[in-house]
Amino acid sequence: MSTDTAAVVRATVEDRVLEIVLDRPPANALGAPIVDGLTAAVARLADDDVRAVLVRSAVPGYFAAGADIKQMGTLDGPSFAAYRDALRHPLEALAASRVPSVAAIDGLALGGGLELAMACTLRLATPASTVGLPEVKLGLIPGAGGTQRLTRVAGRGVALDLMLTGRSVDGTEAHRLGIVDRLVDGDVVTEARALARGLAASSAPAVASIIACVDAAAGDVAAGMAFEGEEVVRMITEGEAPEGIAAFLEKRRPVWA
Incomplete structure (x- = not known):
């Protein structure tokens, strides 16, 4: 893993919890550094000492704001397909794993950021957090599992509403709609870490x-x-x-x- 990748995605194991921290200011855009870092971090799911995963951000106000639009603007069809596959790989590995994972959403989780959160087993957020899949505003569709996972998580009507309009919702509405599993008034990372450790301590x-x-x-x-x-x-x-x-x-x- 390159130095740049290591800097933007940190992965440590404590109390059998693999804690994956996104740290690419200003918004944790899911460009190559974070995608490569996520791929390396998620590979550690195979470690014998990993029994749960916590995915969180170190960037204030952002879980992850989605794809790197500047990078996307340079891509043609084949290179865009390669980017799609590279992003999908760690998300699919996370979703397919039988190791439980918890996303701590503190701030914006938009586009690929929400797709990353939905690849986790459970999602916690604050009332002030914001989630959405605004790809339609760019003439795109969610391509890292968003059309499939949002439909399964919240139902066809909610999925169509959010994706067709591109609108975002706050944490309170996201919880009401079933996109978020727990609404946390206090420190969402602390509660998510406690939940992950509890899962790791179970059978x-x-x-x-x-x-x-x-x-x-x-x-x-x-x-x-x-x-x-x-x-x-x-x-x-x-x-x-x-x-x-x-x-x-x-x-x-x-x-x-």
């Missing part, structure tokens, strides 16, 4: 299985029920349920791997 097989089952609920009902049925038994045969049950009966805290 990893159970956490991963819950995420997989909830994802399966987006498809056929019968198939989802069948998958859930298999998973609950697998928690006994391959997971940590025996330890959890024994700890409950013995009135002690469970010891997870």
Whole structure:
């Protein structure tokens, strides 16, 4: 990873939480430095000591303001496709992982910034935060999963409203619409870090299985029920349920791997 990339995206692990910090003033534009940094950081999901992820910003007023418009203005079709694929790669890896991830939105999360947040398992924001997918104002559409994830997170009507108009909403409305999972009046990073540490301290097989089952609920009902049925038994045969049950009966805290 280059020095520039390392400077704009920092990744550290503490208490089994991989904390990814975006730090590219003035707005965390998702140009090559942040995209490359995210790719390197998300690769650490494979580390054995990572049980949860926190994605946050060190730039006041911004989670991430979206794509680097100046960079986009220099791209032709093939190079734009390469940029799309480069941005999609870390976001898809984050979304597909069974390691839970938490986005701490403190400020603006627009365009690719919101797409990054939606690739996370859970999103926390302040009432003063702002989210939106304004690509239509540039004659574009969200291309890093926005059309798909916003629809799944908030429904077709909300997705069409925000994307067709390009309007942004504050954290309070985003929470009401289901885009944000928790609204935090105080320090959103502190609460998001506490949530991530709590997830990291839970049974990893159970956490991963819950995420997989909830994802399966987006498809056929019968198939989802069948998958859930298999998973609950697998928690006994391959997971940590025996330890959890024994700890409950013995009135002690469970010891997870």
